[in-house]
Structure formats: structure tokens, C-alpha cells
Amino acid sequence: MYFSSPAFSRIAVSWLLMGSKFKPHRLHPSADASLPLESSTKRSRTMTTHSSIKDAFSTYADYLNALNEKRERVVKASRDVTMNSKKVIFQVHRISKNNREEVLEKAEKDLAAVTDQQMSRLVKELQGTDFWKLRRAYSPGVQEYVEAATFFKFCQTGTLLNLDEINASLLPLSDPSLEPLQINLLDYLLGLADLTGELMRLAIGRISDGEVEFAERICRFVRDVYRGN
Secondary structure, three states: EEEOOOOHHHHHHHHHHHHHOOOOOOOOOHHHHHHHHHHHHHHHHHHHHHHHHHHHHHHHHHHHHHHHHHHHHHHHHHHHHHHHHHHHHHHHHHOOOOOOOHHHHHHHHHHHHHHHHHHHHHHHHHHHHHHHHHHHHHHHHHHHHHHHHHHHHHHHHOOOOOOOHHHHHHHHOOOOOOOOOOOOHHHHHHHHHHHHHHHHHHHHHHHHHOOHHHHHHHHHHHHHHHHOO
């Protein structure tokens, strides 16, 4: 037969091979349709993440700015405490056997003014906060205040003003609902170290005025401080 000829068979095979080469590829509409949705979701997630990071950095910036402003105020208050505490010390150094009551009365008023004004401002700045973070800003003023208070107390009574007594005097300056500023042991000890220098100066001045007995009492007191008695 014509259709069973070898020529026809070769043509049919050729057409089959060509047909297989140009076989159309099947598309996957479901996968292609999901691409815009996935891209949109990823873009939305990225924008949300960037917004969260920006908000976090804004919060940190506000906190640091507020802390720096507080530090500046604390430094100023500490400087005022230092300056006025030195005035109390200078006043006490005017003491002699002829004017003792007058000098100590004036020194007591000056020390009360430092407590009620400069120390009060410092306490109000630091109460209720993590005041240990700002210790380096207010420590010099606190040490000078301890020195002035203990120096006056010795010249008035011959005894040492302890840390608990100083902190108790600061409590009325604080809001009862907030954590009060309390002087720590290190600042107290550093103030005592400065006190011994002022007592040495006072002893030398008393000896020059003939008050040897008072100078000897100062000497015994300083030895007791160094021994921790």
C-alpha cells in the first residue's frame, strides 16, 4: 500500500520528532501570581522593622538628652554646695578662745543655709532616680559638705558627726514618696580625709594663739579617726 511505503514512514517519524522539539511548556499561574503578594509582604515587613528601629533610637536619644541636661544641673548644684561649704569651713577657722560662741553661731547658720538651699536643690534633682549614675557629677560637692558639717560638729561638741546622722538630716529635704538621696560611705570617708587636714590647720593656728590644750585635743581626735575609733 501507498501509506505503508518507506518514504511515508520516514516523513511521519520526522514530523513526530519536530513536534516533540516544539512542545509548548506548561505555565504555572499559581506560582507566578504569588510573587507580587510575597514581595508586598516582605516590603511591608521591612518598613515595619525600620520604623521600630527608628522609634527605639528616638527613645534612646530622648533619654540621653534628658540625662545630660540633668547632669549639667547636678554639676551646677554640686559646685554651689562646694563653694558655700568652703565658706562654712573658713568661718569655723576664725574660732578662738575669745569669740568661740559668736563664730560657731554664725557657722551654724551658714551650714543650715547650705543644707536648706544648695543641698536641697541637689537632693531634689537626684531623688527618685538612679542617682548612682550621676555620682561623679555630685560627689565633689557632697564630700565638701561632709567636711564642713563634721568640722563644725567637732568644734561645737568635740565629737564626730557620723554618716547616719548626716543622712538623717537630708531626709526632710526629700519627697517621702520617692527614693531619697543618701550619701554613700565612700564620699563620707573622703570627706573625713579632708577633715583631718582642716583640723591640722586649726591645731597649728590654736598653738600660735597659745591654746595648746585645744591643739592637743585636736591631735587626739585625729588619731582616733585614723584608728577608726
